[in-house]
Amino acid sequence: MNDLPSENVQDYPRPPAIEQIGQRLRVVLGGVVIADTTAGLRVLETHHAPTYYFPPQDVMAGVLKAAQGASYCEWKGAARYWTAQAGGEIxxxxxxxxxxxxxxxxxxxxxxxxxxxxxxxxxxxDQRVSPQPGSFYGGWVTPNLQGRIKGAPGTEFW
Structure with missing residues (x-):
């Protein structure tokens, strides 16, 4: 059952918008729920699947270690990366x-x-997500999304 309202990614704003999300968000690694929240945020940007953010207190302690490298988002600023480890998986x-x-x-x-x-x-x-196409973007694709999502070959420079 799809408990999410229909949304068209082409209707999302640019510059992006941030909003609270009412649904429960979960991440599982190595058979362990490493993040679980009902207080998440999401960022919506034209032609992107929403990106979901967890408050740090709703991520299991000790599962994230600082990783090498950084990137820069024209809207949000400098990002740092984390390696996840749980249930014997890294x-x-x-x-x-x-x-x-x-x-x-x-x-x-x-x-x-x-x-x-x-x-x-x-x-x-209750919806299991798929990754946003491509290797760079971190959006979560849910069955309620309509429109063409950026990330597949030929969409890199939209």
Whole structure:
């Protein structure tokens, strides 16, 4: 059952918007629920699947270790990466966060987002997500999304 309202990614704003999400969010790695929240945030941007962020207190202690490298988002600022480890599994650079995001995204400070592809499973409500196409973006694709999602070959420079 799809408990999420229908949304078209082409209707999402640019610049992106941040909002609270009412659904439960979960991340599973190595058979262990490493993140579970009902207080998550999501970022919506035109042609992107939503990116979901967990408050740090809703991520299991000790499962994330700082990873090498960083990146820069034109909207949110400098991101740092995290390696996830649980249930005997290790996933390098599987999560990211913004320590000091830009002012419009200040509420993301310290929150953590996870790539869904390297995890056992990620959920929005009862819906298991698929990764946003491509190797760079971290959006979570749910069955309620319509429209063309950026990330597949030929969409890199939209």
């Amino acid at each position: 996933r390098p650079r599987a999560a990211w966060s913004f320590s000091r995001p830009s002012k419009p995204f200040a509420s993301l400070a310290g929150y953590l987002a996870f790539y869904s592809e390297p995890m056992d499973a990620c959920f929005v409500g």
